[in-house]
Amino acid sequence: MSTIAGEALAVAPERVRSGQQKISFSWMVWPAVAFVVLMMVFPLVYAAWISLQDASLGTEPRFVGIENYLNLASDPEFLNAFRVTWVLYGAALALQLALGTWLGIVLNGVRVARHLVRTIAITPFMMPPVVVGMMAIVLLDPSVGIVNWLLGTVGVPPLLWLASPRWVLLSVALVDTWQWAPFVGLIVLGGLQSLPASVFEAAEVDGVIGWRRFVYVTLPLLGPTLLTAAVLRSVDLLRFFDLVFIATRGGPGNASTTMNMYAYQQGFEFSRFGHASAAMLTLSAVVLCTVMVFARLRRAVSY
Amino acid sequence: MTPPAARRILGRLQVAAMLVAVLAPLAWMVLSSFKVSRDVMALPPRLIFTPTLDNYRELFLRTDFLHNTWNSLVVALGATLLGLVLGAPAAFAIAWHRTTWPATLTLFARMAPGTLFLLPWFILFSQVDLVGTYTVLILTHGAITVPVALWTLLPYFDALPRALIESAQMDGCRPHAILGRIALPLVAPGLVVAAILCFVFTWNYFLFALALSGFDTKTAIVASFNFIGEGVTNWGALMAAATMIALPPLVLALLVQRHLVSGLSSGAVKG
Structure with missing residues (x-):
């Protein structure tokens, strides 16, 4: 040139x-x-x-076409991981969007020490997931954790949290929500502040206030912002790994083995390279499709 | 209709609830790190206790944690530098020429799960005997920092007045000098934000160092994960490690908090 x-x-x-x-x-x-x-x-x-080969540690790789993918489709462990991923995704995304919207509105109303409050809201998602996992282990311990003790003081019987096959996903979703709902909250805050004040004034003149204003005015206007937050969280939540790896190791049993966790175990613990690669590529496709659905949605609701 | 005073109190209560929910677990972590084992697990919890530095002493004197922290620092700084050196010129060129495909490419590559890269990396880097070295850790974390630096800097370069670059070029300024002497100094605030985000993301990232670090290059995060694996029941020491690891990203994040959220979300907003 x-x-x-x-x-x-x-x-x-x-x-x-x-x-x-x-x-x-x-x-x-x-x-x-x-x-x-x-x-x-x-x-x-x-x-x-x-992923197109039968490749494991110590054996000569052999081309097998899409056999690994077909095996995935009939592997109950992978199907379990698929289900776990989506259950965790649904629970965590719903919690984070709902709490994030609430947090954004609360933050928007802060008049005193605004700077300090926002600074505090940033802390959870700047922390390493490993640290959050360590905190969860200590706080949610069924016998000596402080959360069960606090619940006990108001009469709630002790919960197993991360040790319960039934509640482990909700527990993990809650821990992740502690870390990421503030992030969604700050995005919502940004969205709220870019909305024209005249809309809210007009609503007030028409007597649309309180809960009704939230449902009919604020929420529809926040649509694109919430979708942005949903895309960002979706990419992370579908690839959920760190927190389960640290706090539950995918357990108890395989109750919290996400697709990413499954792929890691297959590749690095069982050295089934072909099988693991097929699982990872399937997961990548899932992430990509989800993002594209959200991108389409976002274009549809943009005003 | 609620009277304004009641509404204000309700608002304050909500802010208080939020602050407690965020800060209580953190406070518990820090407090526990100063407690002897017996006090950490005591129920009802001991809010008044004799603080001790035993946990930190154990962490730094009885384990390699200091060396692990040094490793984390080397890798995070190296990957940050790599991200900026490659990402900044690219962001400038993309913003100037408005060719977005390189940015889109990095974004799509970022969407794949880290595990997907890990396996090929492991196989390829094993063949050149690089697994376990700083080099491989810095290079692989570049997969995080290059996209982050690029996407964080794009809006900053985008906001530069085109006339400024054009007039510099008319005065005979060469492209690299335009970047180095004019564009980069003007986006200095963006560089700071990008550097801090790169550092924090590398520092916090767990998977690559878990699989690719060696005994001598083990990062603080991987080391503290091993504490859990070894079934360390000394929760005080565990919380001391957690506090030490959480400190650098938190301090850095607070420095740039105002620019942080826009930096974090710019990827999706623009994509």
């Missing part, structure tokens, strides 16, 4: 001066693109290639 620019300069300097011959910065993008291609795109393609 620089030689072309040089020739143009030699031939018609006045054109350069008039700004028609634009300077090119294109090459500056190549180092980053090269990195992404080498470190991310190439491994992705490589994983896709592995």
Whole structure:
């Protein structure tokens, strides 16, 4: 590009001066693109290639086509992981959007120490998930955890939390909500502050206030903002890994083994590389489809 | 209709509820880290206790935690630098030429689960004997920092007046000088936000270091995860480790809190 620019300069300097011959910065993008291609795109393609083979530790890889994918579809463990992922996703997303909307409205009403309150709201999602998992282990311990003790003081019998096959997903969803509802709250706050004040004034003139104003005015206007938050959370929630790996190890049994957890176990604990890669690519497809559905929705509700 | 005074009190109560919900677990973590084992598990909880530094002493003197923290620091700083060096010029070029495909490419690549990259990385880096080195940890965490830096910086470069770049170019300024002497200094606040986000995300990320770090390069997060695995029932020490790991990202995040949320959500808003 620089030689072309040089020739143009030699031939018609006045054109350069008039700004028609634009300077090119294109090459500056190549180092980053090269990195992404080498470190991310190439491994992705490589994983896709592995997923078409019967590749395990210590055996000669053998091309088997889509057999790994077919095996996944009939593997009860994978189907369980699929179910776990969606149950956890549904519970956590619903909790986080609902609580996040509430938090956003509460934050929007803060007049005193506004800066401090927002700063505090940021802390949970800046913490490493490992730390959140460690806190959950200590706080939610069935026998000596303080949460059960606090519930006991108001007469609630002790709960098993992360140790209960039945409630583990809800417990994990609650812990993740502690960490991420404030994030949704701050996005909602941003959305609220970009809404025109005139709409709310008009609603007030018409006597639409309180709960009705929330349902008929605020919530519809927040639609695009909530969808943005939902996309961001969806990508993380469908790939749920850290918290279950730390706090439950996918257990008890396989009650909290998400697809990502399943793929990790297959690949790194059982060394079934082909099988694991197929599971990971299936998960990637799930994430991508979900994001695209939300993107479509967002375009539909944009005003 | 509720009278305004009642509504105000209701509002304050909601703020208080939010603050308690966020801060109580954190306070419990920090308090526990200063308690002897017996006090950590005591029920009803002991709010008044004799604070001790035993847990921290054990953490730093009896385990490799100090070295692990150093490893975390090296990896996080290295990956942050990598992210900025590659991400900043790319963001500038993308903002200037309005060719969005490289940004979209990084975004899509980011959507794949980390486990997907891990397996090929493990196989490929094993062949060149790099598994367990700082190099491999910094490179792999670049998969987080390059997209983060790129997407965080895009809006900042986008906001630069085009005339400024055009006039610099008319004065014979070369592209790299335009970037280095004009564009970068002007987006300095964005660089700070991007650097902090890169650092925090790398510091907090668990999976890559779990699978790719060696005994000497084990990061603080992986080390503290191993404490759980070893069935450490010394909750005081566990909470001391948790407090130490949580501290750097929290301090950094508070410095840029105002720009943080827009930085975090810009990827989705623009995509």
